[in-house]
Amino acid sequence: MKKLNIEKMDYDVDKFDTWESKGKLNLSPEYQRDFVYSVSQSSKLIESSLMGIPLPTIYLCEEDNGNYSIIDGQQRITSFLKFKRNEFALKDLTNKDLVSLNGKFYRDLNGEEQNAVDETTFRTIIILKDSADSKYDIFERLNRGAVSLKEQELRNCVYRGPYNSMINTLAENKLLGKMFYKENKRMAFQEYILRVFALRNYTSFNQGMKSFFNKYMRLHQNDDDKSIEKDRKYFTNTLSIVNQVLGDDAFAAIDFDKKIKLNKFSATFLDSIMIPFGMFDKTKLIAKKDAIKDAINNLKFHDDNYHMATYVATGNKENVITRINLVYMVLLNVLGEEGLTNNARMFPPEWKEPLARKQNYICPLCRNKMDNLDECVIDHILPFSKGGLTIWENAQTVHKQCNLHKSNKTNLTLEDIYGKPSEGQKVIKLSEETSVAWCKPDYLLYKNKAKKVHDFHELLEAYVNLLVGIDAEKFAELAERPFKLTKQSRPYISHENTGMYLPIEVVPGTFVETGSIGGDRTLWYMRELAKEFGLNPDDISFSLVMENSD
Numbered sequence: 352m353k354k355l356n357i358e359k360m361d362y363d364v365d366k367f368d369t370w371e372s373k374g375k376l377n378l379s380p381e382y383q384r385d386f387v388y389s390v391s392q393s394s395k396l397i398e399s400s401l402m403g404i405p406l407p408t409i410y411l412c413e414e415d416n417g418n419y420s421i422i423d424g425q426q427r428i429t430s431f432l433k434f435k436r437n438e439f440a441l442k443d444l445t446n447k448d449l450v451s452l453n454g455k456f457y458r459d460l461n462g463e464e465q466n467a468v469d470e471t472t473f474r475t476i477i478i479l480k481d482s483a484d485s486k487y488d489i490f491e492r493l494n495r496g497a498v499s500l501k502e503q504e505l506r507n508c509v510y511r512g513p514y515n516s517m518i519n520t521l522a523e524n525k526l527l528g529k530m531f532y533k534e535n536k537r538m539a540f541q542e543y544i545l546r547v548f549a550l551r552n553y554t555s556f557n558q559g560m561k562s563f564f565n566k567y568m569r570l571h572q573n574d575d576d577k578s579i580e581k582d583r584k585y586f587t588n589t590l591s592i593v594n595q596v597l598g599d600d601a602f603a604a605i606d607f608d609k610k611i612k613l614n615k616f617s618a619t620f621l622d623s624i625m626i627p628f629g630m631f632d633k634t635k636l637i638a639k640k641d642a643i644k645d646a647i648n649n650l651k652f653h654d655d656n657y658h659m660a661t662y663v664a665t666g667n668k669e670n671v672i673t674r675i676n677l678v679y680m681v682l683l684n685v686l687g688e689e690g691l692t693n694n695a696r697m698f699p700p701e702w703k704e705p706l707a708r709k710q711n712y713i714c715p716l717c718r719n720k721m722d723n724l725d726e727c728v729i730d731h732i733l734p735f736s737k738g739g740l741t742i743w744e745n746a747q748t749v750h751k752q753c754n755l756h757k758s759n760k761t762n763l764t765l766e767d768i769y770g771k772p773s774e775g776q777k778v779i780k781l782s783e784e785t786s787v788a789w790c791k792p793d794y795l796l797y798k799n800k801a802k803k804v805h806d807f808h809e810l811l812e813a814y815v816n817l818l819v820g821i822d823a824e825k826f827a828e829l830a831e832r833p834f835k836l837t838k839q840s841r842p843y844i845s846h847e848n849t850g851m852y853l854p855i856e857v858v859p860g861t862f863v864e865t866g867s868i869g870g871d872r873t874l875w876y877m878r879e880l881a882k883e884f885g886l887n888p889d890d891i892s893f894s895l896v897m898e899n900s901d
Contacts, residue, residue, distance in 0.1 A: 356479040362409070364431045365469045370419065371432060376411075377420040378429055386429050387537060391443040393430035398444045400431075400471040401452075401464070409473045413480040422478065431471065502561055503542040510568035517579050518544050521586055529599045530590075532616045543618060544586060547625045553675050554733060554745070557825075557885035560666050566824055589629040596640040597624070597647065605651055607658045619661035619674060620651070627679035630695035631686055639685050646681045668885055698729040698746050707748040716753035730754050777895045781878055782888035787870040790895035807873040808853055810893070811842065811865045814877055818884055819857050825884060826857040834883075841868050842876060 370376035388396075400406060409424035421428065433439060437456045444453050457465065507515060522540040531540065542564070549567035550556065556563055574582075593601050601624060604617040624647070628636065636643065650657045660674035682690070703724055712721045721727050730749045779785060792810040804810045819826070826844060835843035841852070842864035848854040853866030868876070881888050 358477040358479060360475045360477065361472050362475045363470050363472045364428075364435065367428050367473075368432055368435055368469075371428075375418050377414075377418065378425055378432075386426065386433075388426045388430050390439045392426075393434065393439065394441045394443055396427060396430050397434055397441065397468065398446060398449055401449055401467055402446055406471070406473055409475045410478065411475060412478045415480055419477070424473070427473070431468065435468065501537045501542075502564075503538040503545070506545075506565065506568055507538060507541070510565075510572045512572045513576070513579055514571045514574050514582075515568070517583050518548075521583065524587065524590065526590055526594055530594065530602055530616075532603065532614055543621060546618060546622055547586060547589075548582060550622045550671065550675070551626055551629070553622075553626065553671055556668050556671050562828075569824075585629060588633065589625055592633050592636055593624060593628050596628075596636055596643055598644075607652070607662070610652050617661065619665045622671075623657075623661065623674035623678045626675050627682050630679065630692060631682050631690045632692050635686050635690040636682075642685050643682065646685055647678065650677060650681055700729075702743070702746060703727065703729050703748050706746055710748060714750045714753055715747050716749050719750070721748065721750060724748070726751055728754050779893055779895060780889050781874060781881060781891040781893070787874060787895055790870060792870075792893055792895055807868065807870045808866050811873050811877065812853075812855055814880075814891075815855060815857060815863050815865065818880060824858065826863065827861045829883060830861045841872075842866070 367376060371378060396406070406427065407424070409428065410422040411419040412422050413419060434441075434457050437458050440454050440456045440459075441452050442454070444450050452460070452464070457468065460468070507519070518541050521544050522535055522538070527540050527543075528534065531543065533539065535541075545564050545568065546560075548571075549564050552567075571578075600612060602617055602620045604613045604615040604620070605611065606613060654677065657674060657677045660670040660677070664670055688696075706729060707721055707724060707727065710721075713719070714721050714727070716730075727748050728751050730747050732745050732747050777790065779787070792804050792807060804813050827846075830844045830846050833843060833845045835841075843851075844857075844861065844863050845851075846860055846862070848856070848862040848864075851862060851864040854862040854864050856862050877891075878888055881891065
């Protein structure tokens with residue numbers, strides 16, 4: 352383990368003032384939040400120092416140029432410097448010897464009192480420059496439990512990088528202040544922007560907003576310049592077109608009962624409007640802007656389903672999908688499918704071969720080999736017309752004829768793929784609480800994807816691999832518990848594979864045991880996993896073969 356190189360010193364307020372004035376101390380590095388202390392909080396801090404109460408330690412980081420950036424203590428140091436520079440007068444002091452200072456600026460203090468402020472000393476730990484890379488980790492550890500630290504302020508540190516910098520730049524867009532009905536305090540605008548980016552993949556939303564946003568930032572933290580520029584243009588252009596079509600009050604909350612608009616921002620209006628607008632052609636949106644504005648206002652003020660999805664349990668998966676799809680359908684009804692952008696409908700052609708390779712060149716609709724990719728197309732697993740997004744997770748390469756036959760069917764059964772079961776086979780759904788001890792699995796289906804299996808170990812492995820394609824990071828979260836049904840139960844999920852029988856590594860450092868259990872326990876475990884992933888067990892079916900069949 353690499354040792355952290357530090358230096359411990361005692362510095363007074365005068366020293367910090369001199370450093371900051373000369374540019375030697377950076378009080379606002381990229382990972383820090385804005386100054387948020389109230390005058391009362393800052394005054395109480397100064398009162399504590401005048402009473403001789405020791406103040407918490409300050410953490411600095413030595414940069415390559417010999418200057419310092421603050422890791423922890425920004426609010427404390429800034430409070431003293433603002434007071435020294437006469438930016439506020441003391442208030443709410445309660446110590447009987449100091450109450451007379453209420454209402455006084457630094458300039459109003461006598462020499463002895465000013466010296467007491469200037470000579471207030473902080474124990475200071477400096478992370479030396481050869482350990483500077485650790486400053487972000489230290490910042491996170493020091494602030495993770497802080498009640499006053501907002502989640503987006505913490506993300507600004509933990510997920511630092513080019514994508515985060517792009518979001519910070521977007522937050523300076525002047526339209527946001529008008530459309531959000533507020534100032535950008537404590538990175539509120541940045542979180543709203545992240546909300547739009549993350550919920551573009553809204554059909555895969557199956558967890559709390561905080562975790563969903565964190566996962567998105569973790570995945571995109573170090574995206575390349577081309578991808579970042581594409582997202583920057585997406586947000587800027589979509590915000591502009593929403594403003595042109597719906598006006599500054601596009602995201603204004605409403606009183607549904609009184610049928611009036613409020614001068615208050617609604618985050619659920621933001622995501623449900625921005626995401627569908629980003630799927631349609633800008634010129635066609637403007638051409639029909641009056642009809643679109645009327646239709647969306649009607650949705651806001653008169654549609655009970657939209658109202659419930661935007662005002663009640665707004666982080667619920669069903670409500671997230673419902674509100675976005677309702678606006679999408681409004682735009683689709685006004686503009687028709689010809690109003691959709693190519694990006695909203697069409698998969699990049701270069702995905703065809705990688706997807707086919709991922710599928711082992713087997714068409715997931717007919718289970719036959721794809722010998723000629725020129726006779727294949729990229730298909731939406733969940734059809735676009737049903738809200739399926741044009742993303743990698745919702746893509747599959749299939750035969751052209753299979754795609755035509757599929758049309759918009761989403762509830763394919765085993766019979767759709769294989770025909771009717773042969774003699775000796777029994778088709779069940781995962782939701783059925785029935786004993787399968789006398790069976791062996793033949794094949795597995797989950798939303799159009801099928802795989803031949805021969806025993807319950809392979810059945811579980813195939814099922815787990817399907818879940819990995821939905822949300823691989825979910826397994827890492829389950830391993831933290833660790834996820835097992837009883838103390839003795841197999842299989843289980845953990846970050847170690849010691850003692851596991853037939854483990855598979857679902858994400859780096861996370862394993863699922865798939866062996867040494869019977870059929871009934873396998874299905875029991877699979878049902879529990881379905882709950883964790885927000886799946887409907889009715890969508891998961893098996894064909895089982897009786898043990899005595901040929």
